[in-house]
Amino acid sequence: MFNYQDTLHKLNDLLPLSEKLNFVHGVLRDRFDYIDRIAVTLYDEKTDTLKTFIQSSDGENPMQQYEAKLSEVPLLQEIINQGRPRVVNNLLSIGGTGKLHTQRLVEKGYASSYTMPMSINGSFFGFIFFNSFMEEVLDEEVLHYLDLIGHLISLTVINDLTNIRTLLAAVKTARDMTHQRDLETGTHLDRMAHYSRLIATEIAKERGLSDEFIENVYLFSPLHDIGKIGIPDKILLKPGKLDEEEFEVMKSHAVKGREIIDTMLQEFGLDGLDHIDILRNIAAYHHEAVNGSGYPEGLKDQEIPLESKIIAVADIFDALTSSRPYKEAWDNEVAFNTLRELAGKQLDASCVEALLSNHEKISEIQDKFGEDRFG
Template identity: 50%
Template sequence: MEHQDHLQSLNDAQTVQQKLRHLHDAVKQQHPAITRIAVALYDDKTDALKTFIYSADQHTPLEHYQTTLAQTPQLATLAQQGKTRVINDLRELSDSDKPHTQALLEAGYLASYTVPMVFNGHFFGFVFFNAAEVGVFEETLLVELDSVSHLVTLLVFHERANVRTLLATLKSALDLSHGRDPETGSHLERMSRYARLIARKLARQWDFDDQYIEHIYLFAPLHDLGKITVPDRVLLKPGKLTDEEFEEMKLHAINGRQLLDKLIDNYGLSGIGHIDMLKNIANHHHEALDGSGYPDGLKGNDIPVEARIVAVADVFDALTSERPYKKAWSNQQAIDKLRELAGIKLDPDCVNALLDNMEEVEQIQRTFAENPVG
């Protein structure tokens, strides 16, 4: 007996976005009323709930959208209790003041099924199923969608876990080889969120989707993985580097790219989505718009955009953080310096995207402030 595996296409998909589309296609073969499946991710350190990936018969009404779990009490209850929610007529919520609810209604979605994503007891987001008809979500269908939601949960968690494995490997190696990591955990938390902020603010201008924005955030902390190859006498030097020492430090960009290739091969992580973005960040985050950067002396738009974004995030946090060789600058001093560098060393759009949203920047600083021991 022959049987067609409707999920065989998952083996050929390169990203979780593509895998979600294949899953949605399989669902629609039996249940064409399910016109949208979407995933939102939760950041437990900031309480942010943010759109990530989706598959829909039309353009999603929710893109580059972010709120907090505290501002969505019903979803907060689902997350806390691990329960699902069925709304078989969204029109009952037509008087809701929630932008996401109004956006779904305006797009013609009339019913929804919400499933928390939980892995090993850890809540990290939601899977949303939407239909353009009322009364669709009955028990028989819900049982099938539960299986789909758990598969989506595993796919998303697996990719994020792979990235965290790379980051944990880097941190452990730095601790072992240098005695201490010169970059604090708070620095990585801040600069990765600055990078995500920049990407989100430029999303419409540069046509970024939510998956791209999320991977900027995930990959930003790996920008300096090549520093594992830099000698202690250079990496941990409290004073200004000599010209010779600076040449040694500059090698960390190329070494980072090479080390990344080895880590991906050794850990079997070639399936991580947007892997070229990660390599570009590691290799090119010290390039400068005027061509004076390293390792390749790229100019202007020849510098990958993800590297330009991470460069601004990294420079701003380096300026406003204390280092062995300097005191922390004030935000205003750092703002003035970034405006001075914009268009010469740093991408001016990226600089403006960060500095025009200082309220969010300051919230990140408050959330991830350094403790007395760094």
């Protein structure tokens, strides 16, 4: 009676999305062994950016840490406009119209491609790509199965991202109710998230970071100061410098942040979220310093999680270059010099260098997410 095993049983397990994708790919290849790659990209509507997320293949990933403006990729735009997937049984046939991402696939030997758009509540949020090293293999039978697998992958991704967005929305509501918005505007959190992604992408090759890790750092970075919800307004909103006793209370926000996140995860039933320790580490350790002078635990260098080091650089840079009731915004060059002085002492040197080597992208982020008088 119980001799049969559900083919897709592992999707019920608490596994990272990348492992679930690898599992689904294995099931698909049992029937169509020439489907050599599955990849998922996500779309950021605020910046019109497509970015690589997770992929499964036997060989090297041709598109790691890749992003592009959707408006600059007409073939992918057309998929959205048509509301239908795209079948290409010979990638060479579309020549240079696919731009860099198609060129990379062809260079790695991929010959055919099936591209499905993903939507949630009618809104586009990314693509799924199925690729093969063989030409002319995407017939009606294969496409029927790819449709089923594609929608299964889409629902799995939606489920995970929806959980994260639920948590983010709950935190934003709590922050607004406790006046945290007065110190950290929405644009500050947008800039921080994009600075964090920029740093993580820049050091990805050196540190062996996956696109999934980078995306989670980007998504979780706005939660870094959630612990300030538990700080009294007379300290949190004080316009001048805190005295020693007040600063000790302020420092407790790092521990409070970890506690709040653990409570929220439990209350929302989200304990099994992928890479949840990234979120915990961001909240708890973003004020640690590589020389051991930080808080709450006085961790040193390698003891500090990488995601916390990334957030620290992004947070300090945006704090320096933003206006506050008690200070004017610093010029970028002045802030850059300050970061250089802090590198290797308070901040991770490679994370600082990663940010400083991207002046043009920093300016783009600041232009896109600048503050007005309403924050």
